[in-house]
Amino acid sequence: MIKLEGVSKKFGTGSFGLSEINLVIDKGEFLFLVGATGSGKTTLFRILIRDLLPTEGKVKVGELDVVNLARPKLSTLRKMIGVVFQDLKLLNDRTIFENVMLPLDVSGENAIKATEKVERILRKVGIYEHKDKFPIQLSGGELQRVAIARALVLSPEIILADEPTGNLDAATSWEIVKILSDINKEGTTIIMATHNTDIVKSMDKRIVHIDKGKIVKDENKKHTGVKDKEKKEEEKEDKKE
Amino acid sequence: MKFFNTAWRNIRRSPYQAFSAILIMTLTFLVISFFVFILVGSSTIINFFESKPQVTAFFKNDAKQEDINDLQNRLSQSGEIASIKFVSKQQALEIYKQQNKDDPLLLDLVTADVLPASFEISAVKIEDLGGISDTLKKSTIVSEVIYQKDVVSALTSWTNAIRQIGLALVILLSAVSIFIMVTIIGIKISHKKEDIEIMKLIGATSWYIRWPFIIEGVTYGVVGALIGWTIAVGTLLYATPFLESFLKGIPVLPVSFISLLELLMIELILAALLGIISSYLAVLRYLKT
Numbered sequence: 001m002i003k004l005e006g007v008s009k010k011f012g013t014g015s016f017g018l019s020e021i022n023l024v025i026d027k028g029e030f031l032f033l034v035g036a037t038g039s040g041k042t043t044l045f046r047i048l049i050r051d052l053l054p055t056e057g058k059v060k061v062g063e064l065d066v067v068n069l070a071r072p073k074l075s076t077l078r079k080m081i082g083v084v085f086q087d088l089k090l091l092n093d094r095t096i097f098e099n100v101m102l103p104l105d106v107s108g109e110n111a112i113k114a115t116e117k118v119e120r121i122l123r124k125v126g127i128y129e130h131k132d133k134f135p136i137q138l139s140g141g142e143l144q145r146v147a148i149a150r151a152l153v154l155s156p157e158i159i160l161a162d163e164p165t166g167n168l169d170a171a172t173s174w175e176i177v178k179i180l181s182d183i184n185k186e187g188t189t190i191i192m193a194t195h196n197t198d199i200v201k202s203m204d205k206r207i208v209h210i211d212k213g214k215i216v217k218d219e220n221k222k223h224t225g226v227k228d229k230e231k232k233e234e235e236k237e238d239k240k241e
Numbered sequence: 242m243k244f245f246n247t248a249w250r251n252i253r254r255s256p257y258q259a260f261s262a263i264l265i266m267t268l269t270f271l272v273i274s275f276f277v278f279i280l281v282g283s284s285t286i287i288n289f290f291e292s293k294p295q296v297t298a299f300f301k302n303d304a305k306q307e308d309i310n311d312l313q314n315r316l317s318q319s320g321e322i323a324s325i326k327f328v329s330k331q332q333a334l335e336i337y338k339q340q341n342k343d344d345p346l347l348l349d350l351v352t353a354d355v356l357p358a359s360f361e362i363s364a365v366k367i368e369d370l371g372g373i374s375d376t377l378k379k380s381t382i383v384s385e386v387i388y389q390k391d392v393v394s395a396l397t398s399w400t401n402a403i404r405q406i407g408l409a410l411v412i413l414l415s416a417v418s419i420f421i422m423v424t425i426i427g428i429k430i431s432h433k434k435e436d437i438e439i440m441k442l443i444g445a446t447s448w449y450i451r452w453p454f455i456i457e458g459v460t461y462g463v464v465g466a467l468i469g470w471t472i473a474v475g476t477l478l479y480a481t482p483f484l485e486s487f488l489k490g491i492p493v494l495p496v497s498f499i500s501l502l503e504l505l506m507i508e509l510i511l512a513a514l515l516g517i518i519s520s521y522l523a524v525l526r527y528l529k530t
Binding site: 076077105107 | 243435436438439440441442443444
């Protein structure tokens with residue numbers, strides 16, 4: 001579970017990146033974070049991975065107190081959260097395979113197991129045939145898949161996807177959303193920042209609207225987390241009986 | 242192994258910087274090697290001269306054996322004498338014959354009566370030579386005293402000067418090489434700032450990022466030391482025939498291969514330490530994690 005209580009972020013310039021954010025995201029939820037450019041979506045993500053510290057407020061990710069996290073625990077937090085960055089942040093001098101391998105390498109995973117895992121993830125997101133290419137040789141949609149694969153490879157509990165469909169055509173955008181939706185069905189919490197209203201409207205998911213650093217609307221707020229899914233499945237089974 | 246691969250990739254991708262780092266390390270260890278050769282060589286030369294008779298006292302022809310024995314006892318009891326050897330007229334003739342065995346004309350001219358008996362004396366300390374020499378000169382049975390104080394003193398002061406200048410040079414070059422390595426590795430860290438940022442964002446620990454740079458620094462040091470040692474040893478081996486004829490009779494050369502390997506081992510350890518210090522300083526300076 002992710003919990004933000006009274007989180008504000010004031011930048012050195014005096015402007016507020018976030019203001020009094022209160023948000024609870026259940027485990028297994030798929031949440032769209034919608035807002036215009038500069039509304040605070042990326043700032044919120046950066047706070048969740050402790051790339052930024054809030055000026056005020058409490059942030060909890062699972063059992064970790066993000067604000068007061070000891071430095072050695074930082075890598076634990078970042079391994080819990082897979083991030084698809086807006087600018088992808090791929091290493092251009094490494095192949096697709098090496099890029100996706102990086103989080104496993106960082107966490108000291110056994111090389112043989114890591115290789116198997118990377119190949120499986122690359123197949124899952126549909127870019128296995130490009131594994132020996134370099135980022136510069138791939139299209140925008142393919143690069144998004146690489147970024148998703150890298151975010152997925154450590155089997156994180158949470159995935160933060162910052163504008164993963166930005167600059168992509170409609171068909172490719174839908175493919176990306178489908179990949180994220182499939183991951184969510186396996187129990188991973190997905191928070192996707194976007195301003196693509198077509199996608200948001202056509203998915204029956206929770207939508208949090210953010211504007212000038214404040215949450216202005218929280219739509220379809222329902223418990224869609226793992227526990228509720230399990231309850232629903234139990235109810236279905238009861239009905240069958 | 243992955244850290245070694247990353248370090249190797251860093252070295253390969255900026256060959257000119259790697260070349261500069263190795264060059265300064267080579268220069269440093271070349272100077273260190275020559276300094277060690279000079280230091281060990283001059284110490285051996287001093288030891289050689291110190292082990293040789295430092296004072297030679299020639300006796301008058303009419304000197305009696307009892308007086309000579311009496312003088313020997315007095316000198317031996319002073320505590321300043323490391324060794325004292327009496328060379329009789331006959332022994333002096335034997336030495337003369339040995340030294341001039343290729344010149345029969347000179348051999349025919351000299352008999353035992355012409356050559357004086359003598360004492361060959363070594364002092365415990367060089368500074369006692371003056372006192373010993375004075376004692377001998379005051380003796381009525383001694384005709385002439387020759388001592389090598391000047392040679393040994395000059396050599397000792399030269400060795401001390403070489404030691405001080407060499408040590409200063411080694412410290413200076415080590416400091417310069419650390420400074421240059423810090424700069425080179427610092428530039429590499431700056432170039433990889435974005436990559437490092439990405440690694441941190443996906444959960445890399447500080448040491449995961451630091452290790453390749455440390456290994457890189459050690460590699461520059463070790464390769465530089467290896468090249469510096471090879472050049473120095475090559476030069477020494479090349480110059481050995483000339484030096485042997487120059488230092489005729491002084492057992493300095495050839496230097497044993499085991500000693501050269503020992504020097505290499507010490508230099509490699511020192512090089513690794515220099516590499517670690519430089520890269521760690523660069524990491525602390527440029528990689529604020």
